[in-house]
Amino acid sequence: MTALLEFDNLNVTFRGERTVYAINDLSLRLEQGEMLVLLGESGSGKSVTLKTLLRLLPPARTQIDGGIAVNGTDVMTLSGRKLQDYRGGEVSMVFQEPALALDPVYRIGDQIAEAVRRKNRVSREEARKTALEMLQRVRIPSPERRMMNFPHELSGGMRQRVMIALALACRPRLLLADEPTTALDATVQIQILLLLRDLQREFGMGVIFVTHDIGVAVEISDRIAVMYAGQIIEEGDTHQVINHARHPYTQGLLAANLHDVQRGERLDAIPGVPPALETKPDACPFAPRCPHVRADCRAALPPVVTLGPRRRVACVLAREDIAAE
Numbered sequence: 001m002t003a004l005l006e007f008d009n010l011n012v013t014f015r016g017e018r019t020v021y022a023i024n025d026l027s028l029r030l031e032q033g034e035m036l037v038l039l040g041e042s043g044s045g046k047s048v049t050l051k052t053l054l055r056l057l058p059p060a061r062t063q064i065d066g067g068i069a070v071n072g073t074d075v076m077t078l079s080g081r082k083l084q085d086y087r088g089g090e091v092s093m094v095f096q097e098p099a100l101a102l103d104p105v106y107r108i109g110d111q112i113a114e115a116v117r118r119k120n121r122v123s124r125e126e127a128r129k130t131a132l133e134m135l136q137r138v139r140i141p142s143p144e145r146r147m148m149n150f151p152h153e154l155s156g157g158m159r160q161r162v163m164i165a166l167a168l169a170c171r172p173r174l175l176l177a178d179e180p181t182t183a184l185d186a187t188v189q190i191q192i193l194l195l196l197r198d199l200q201r202e203f204g205m206g207v208i209f210v211t212h213d214i215g216v217a218v219e220i221s222d223r224i225a226v227m228y229a230g231q232i233i234e235e236g237d238t239h240q241v242i243n244h245a246r247h248p249y250t251q252g253l254l255a256a257n258l259h260d261v262q263r264g265e266r267l268d269a270i271p272g273v274p275p276a277l278e279t280k281p282d283a284c285p286f287a288p289r290c291p292h293v294r295a296d297c298r299a300a301l302p303p304v305v306t307l308g309p310r311r312r313v314a315c316v317l318a319r320e321d322i323a324a325e
């Protein structure tokens with residue numbers, strides 16, 4: 001069956017005053033209706049992956065190699081009207097900051113109705129009805145009245161709901177969510193996560209949800225892909241990755257998270273910092289921070305070891321574990 005999304009050996013390099021090898025040989029497949037979390041520290045390439053998928057990166061300074069297909073369509077060759085239809089139609093995005101999506105000078109009902117009319121040939125009345133229905137779907141109380149509000153008249157959580165309504169108004173098959181709950185307080189955060197999860201099931205959408213928070217990943221995802229230095233270093237079902245992490249980086253993230261909970265304080269996740277990515281990695285990028293590092297980790301890129309269906313780890317130790325089994 002055709003995947004909803006397929007990245008095939010994606011490489012993204014920024015060329016400017018300095019060169020940044022932001023994404024390196026990234027391959028990933030998302031099936032229809034799946035909820036995948038991209039998990040990783042700041043700078044690991046999560047946002048760049050989403051922006052590449054939406055073709056939002058500045059073409060003059062960005063070199064993109066490799067394939068991206070959504071429902072079998074080559075995203076990199078889209079242009080003009082087809083690219084517009086793809087963005088906000090086939091694929092839509094919710095951001096951490098609603099101000100990036102919501103226009104402060106338009107009433108929210110008008111903004112959603114306008115988005116519907118841009119994509120579908122429907123009457124103003126039809127579009128308004130869809131906007132109202134979307135506000136109901138994202139469980140905004142008194143939606144008829146809220147249609148008339150401007151974004152600044154709503155709380156942070158309500159604004160986030162409106163942004164989700166806007167993103168879903170044209171029924172995308174793939175929703176991208178870039179840390180959409182990070183700025184909210186804990187109770188509102190959980191409400192929004194549960195809402196997204198419900199809507200994902202109701203609409204049968206695929207979702208890629210970006211976060212650095214393992215708790216959020218566990219709450220919401222079917223699958224997890226862990227990113228480090230622009231690569232996916234471990235991937236699998238959420239249960240497998242969380243309970244049987246095989247990459248030392250994933251293990252470190254999980255251990256640090258447990259510490260946080262036990263000691264009630266925030267610790268540095270793992271000693272050391274990720275590489276600057278000014279050269280293309282030619283060895284394991286985690287080697288300088290890895291507690292199990294060996295000479296061969298510094299000599300060549302790690303093998304990508306398949307541990308089961310859709311379960312893989314980029315680490316030489318995983319290959320040896322398999323050989324020993």
Ligand SMILES: Nc1ncnc2c1ncn2[C@@H]1O[C@H](COP(=O)(O)OP(=O)(O)OP(=O)(O)O)[C@@H](O)[C@H]1O
Nearest residue numbers: 014020022040041042043044045046047048049277
């Ligand atoms: N437009 C750009 N020009 C140059 N470098 C960029 C650009 N956008 C991102 N980068 C670099 O690409 C790398 C990956 O950044 P990205 O924003 O994807 O990380 P992230 O995992 O999403 O982090 P965060 O959680 O902080 O958003 C970083 O080194 C970043 O500095």
